[in-house]
Amino acid sequence: MASKTFKQALRSSTLRQLTSTVPPKRTFVTVLSKTRAVKSPASRASGIASTQQIRGIKNIDFAGEKEKVWERQDWPAEKLLEYFKNDTLALIGYGSQGHGQGLNLRDNGLNVIIGVRKNGASWKEAQQDGWVPGKNLFEVDEAISKGTIIMNLLSDAAQSETWPAIKPQLTKDKTLYFSHGFSPVFKDKTGVDVPKDIDVILVAPKGSGRTVRSLFREGRGINSSFAVFQDVTGKAEEKAIALGVAVGSGYLYKTTFEKEVYSDLYGERGCLMGGIHGMFLAQYEVLRERGHSPSEAFNETVEEATQSLYPLIGANGMDWMYAACSTTARRGAIDWTPKFKTALKPVFNELYDRVKDGSETQRSLDYNSAPDYREKYEKEMQEIRDLEIWRAGKAVRGLRPENN
Numbered sequence: 001m002a003s004k005t006f007k008q009a010l011r012s013s014t015l016r017q018l019t020s021t022v023p024p025k026r027t028f029v030t031v032l033s034k035t036r037a038v039k040s041p042a043s044r045a046s047g048i049a050s051t052q053q054i055r056g057i058k059n060i061d062f063a064g065e066k067e068k069v070w071e072r073q074d075w076p077a078e079k080l081l082e083y084f085k086n087d088t089l090a091l092i093g094y095g096s097q098g099h100g101q102g103l104n105l106r107d108n109g110l111n112v113i114i115g116v117r118k119n120g121a122s123w124k125e126a127q128q129d130g131w132v133p134g135k136n137l138f139e140v141d142e143a144i145s146k147g148t149i150i151m152n153l154l155s156d157a158a159q160s161e162t163w164p165a166i167k168p169q170l171t172k173d174k175t176l177y178f179s180h181g182f183s184p185v186f187k188d189k190t191g192v193d194v195p196k197d198i199d200v201i202l203v204a205p206k207g208s209g210r211t212v213r214s215l216f217r218e219g220r221g222i223n224s225s226f227a228v229f230q231d232v233t234g235k236a237e238e239k240a241i242a243l244g245v246a247v248g249s250g251y252l253y254k255t256t257f258e259k260e261v262y263s264d265l266y267g268e269r270g271c272l273m274g275g276i277h278g279m280f281l282a283q284y285e286v287l288r289e290r291g292h293s294p295s296e297a298f299n300e301t302v303e304e305a306t307q308s309l310y311p312l313i314g315a316n317g318m319d320w321m322y323a324a325c326s327t328t329a330r331r332g333a334i335d336w337t338p339k340f341k342t343a344l345k346p347v348f349n350e351l352y353d354r355v356k357d358g359s360e361t362q363r364s365l366d367y368n369s370a371p372d373y374r375e376k377y378e379k380e381m382q383e384i385r386d387l388e389i390w391r392a393g394k395a396v397r398g399l400r401p402e403n404n
Contacts, residue, residue, distance in 0.1 A: 070252040072221055075245040077108065083242050084110050090147025091115065092140055092166075093154035094122040097179050100209030101153065103129060104216045104248035112136065115143025144169045149243070151177040157368035159183045160190040167195065175199045175239060181261035184229055186361040200229040201240040203247060204260050212248045221250020229257045265355045270348060284389045294392035302389070303396055 058069050075083075089112040091102045098114070105112040113136045116122040123137070131137040140162075144150055150170060152159055160183065170176055176198055178184070183192035184200065194200045205212045205224045215222045224247075226240040233239075244252045255263075268274070280301055287297035312321040322330045354360050367373065384390060397403060 068254065070241050072245040072250055075242050080242060080246050081109055087111065087148045088113060088146050089149045089151060090143040091151040091153060092143060094126050095155060096209035098153040100212035101247040103213055105246055108246050110246055113138060113143050113146060115140040149175040149177055153179055156182045157365055159192060160365060163192045170195050170198055172197045175201065177243060178202045179204050180264065181257035185257050185261045186358055189358055189361050189365060194230060197232055199232050199236040199239060201236050202227040202257055202260060203240060203244040205249065216248035221248055223251045224249035225253045225255040225260055227255050227257050227260055262355055265360050266352050269351055281389065294388060295396060298389060298392040298396055302393055
């Protein structure tokens with residue numbers, strides 16, 4: 001039986017690590033959710049929609065290239081409810097994206113159920129968020145059997161491990177949904193070869209699942225990309241856009257599975273996380289080696305960047321940030337930009353090549369599938385916590401007015 005097969009896969013030491021990534025500690029999202037009055041699905045959905053400005057699909061000029069952008073007002077609450085009235089959305093996995101997308105779908109009034117390992121950390125987290133066993137919380141096999149749209153939000157490594165058990169249950173007329181192109185694009189490494197007779201789509205929010213949830217609760221919505229890997233029904237793109245709005249997107253941009261996974265792996269290793277952390281460390285260490293105090297080195301490296309300058313870039317662009325700084329700062333920044341670009345562009349090209357040829361995928365699968373993955377990861381995180389820069393940062397953050 002399929003359920004036995006999946007349970008056996010889930011009992012392996014690898015998946016015990018991979019499918020229990022949600023810590024038992026409650027998140028601010030969960031705490032906030034308990035402070036709000038409970039509304040019926042329909043009233044929740046219509047209440048959210050009423051705060052949105054109606055604009056619709058647009059053709060926008062992005063630096064000389066025109067692209068179509070879909071906005072959530074193209075899919076108001078009533079239209080979503082009608083479109084998905086015969087569907088059961090089976091969301092598999094309750095990590096960061098599962099948490100955020102699942103709660104947003106539920107608040108939008110759609111028929112969504114969660115599929116996770118019974119009595120594991122994710123099961124308990126889901127229960128604390130109001131999912132009810134036997135009603136909208138099931139073991140994975142049962143959730144898939146009930147679902148018409150299967151939203152595979154397990155970790156990339158877990159998707160690979162469980163695919164032999166999941167694939168036989170993806171019968172004709174079901175739809176397979178991802179939020180990352182990793183598994184099907186690198187199928188030669190992951191083994192995730194999708195059935196040929198179902199729609200396969202993607203919605204990739206440009207942020208963590210916690211941000212997906214918090215922006216939705218604020219009545220805003222996150223930017224997301226969407227893509228179609230396989231269109232059997234002729235409605236795959238429409239379905240992807242509708243689901244993008246339903247999970248909490250404010251704007252949607254069209255891409256492909258390949259471009260989504262290439263840009264995602266590239267970006268998070270580059271400017272979003274890896275590259276920026278490397279820059280922080282390099283600048284901080286030089287300041288310390290040249291005799292500056294920990295507080296001064298941290299303030300000049302991280303605090304001013306994250307609390308003052310980066311928000312200006314996000315709100316108005318780099319040129320506006322330059323204009324907001326002193327003439328001395330402007331001159332130096334303009335002069336040194338090409339030096340950093342020249343030094344870093346070869347590194348970024350090497351990174352993109354490693355993403356495209358699958359080297360980064362193999363590295364992730366090998367590391368994240370190891371039985372001692374969690375122990376190794378925690379050791380690395382402790383090493384980062386113990387770095388002087390972040391110990392100094394903890395003290396600096398404690399001085400912020402909002403923390404007193």
